[in-house]
Amino acid sequence: MSRAVEAHIDLVAVEHNLQILRQRAPQSKVLAVIKANGYGHGMAGIAGALAEVDAFGVACVSEAKQLRRKGVCVPILLLAGCFSYSELQESAQLGLDVVVHQLEQLEALECVKLKQPLNVWLKLDTGMHRLGVSPEQFEDTYKRLIACESVSNINLMTHFARADEVDCPETQQQIDCFDEVTSGVDVPCSLANSAALLKFPQSQRDWVRPGIMLYGVVPFEGEAGAAYGLMPVMTLTSQLMAIRDCKHGETIGYGGAWHCPEDMRIGVVSIGYGDGYPRHAAVGTPVLVNGRRVRLIGRVSMDSIFVDLSANPDAKLGDEAVLWGRGLPVEEVAACSGTIPYELLCKVTARVKFIYR
Ligand SMILES: *Cc1c(COP(=O)(O)O)cnc(C)c1O
Secondary structure, X not given: OOOOOEEEEOHHHHHHHHHHHHHHOOOOEEEEEOHHHHHOOXXXXXXXXXXXXXXXXXXXXXXXXXXXXXXXXXXXXXXXXXXXXXXXXXXXXXXXXXXXXXXXXXXXXXXXXXXXXXXXXXXXXXXXXXXXXXXXXXXXXXXXXHHOOOEEEEEEXXXXXXXXXXXXXXXXXXXXXXXXXXXXXXXXXXXXXXXXXXXXXXXXXXXXXXXXXXXXXXXXXXXXXXHHOOOOOEEEEEEEEEEEEEOOOOEEOHHHOEEOOOOXXXXXXOOOOOOOOOOOOOOOOEEEEOOEEEXXXXXXOOOOEEEEOOOOOOOOXXXXXXXXXXXXXXXXXXXXXXXXXXXXXXXXXXXXXXXXX
């Protein structure tokens, strides 16, 4: 037996999730968001499984470069645009699309001399107040982009702050703001992330920009992707590396954080925060041992966690433990850890072995 922490990446599930998405948004082109190494799944593998999408979205030039090197020839959008003149030059060389979200980026485009003009996605801030030109700046910015020699096609976009929430009027207000400010401008538009695509179909427009749902996961509190027909792409597994019988009153792990309330059988699973398992996972966080749910107890260590095997007395050394994925939604583990599934997926560390199917 060796330390066997594995992230099984199901590329068939990626294709399946794309089909589900196309059924939900049949009129829209798909810009698949695969930033942050494909939400931690491995960007190259995910891009390969998504060969049929209309474009990709990434966060930085190095991610885009990696995709071009892999032979990706559909449009690739830099979701925050360029940070410097040299990135503009590089983007022109790589044939990237760039977001323009602030005046400095517009001015840089007006000053720079490029080998070939760039497709620009002008981002309007409709209420998130992170990136985007204000409604007041919009018309002037748009006109200057049209006049700019370094710009070829223009698209419009915005991003939602609260599309994952139920009974939240802000998303519709953002849609209304977008429509009002951009009325009379007839170019392709993109509003919807995964949450909006699923819950606000009126936001789907020419392009949708799904990320998390392609990985089989939904951002809604108390829900999991299966409710939408999605399949989890990453299943994180390990093994039982020790089993011990502890006595009533003994304490378990760092800080003696868990007191055995009775004599109990305890399993040690070789996974920890050094692999990306969340250190703040609460007592009671579910783990699957041989397909059966057991609960996490004690503190999460760097290389191991404890589980209560009272309900699973037949478990033996080397038995499989699933931390999330098939049979155990990462949404649920995230909720037990005070975080969101995005973070858990992105933070799986390099020592975990990735296996692609
Ligand atoms: C990350 C990102 C998305 C994808 O969001 P999901 O919630 O993962 O669907 C879409 N648009 C922009 C601008 C983003 O930064």
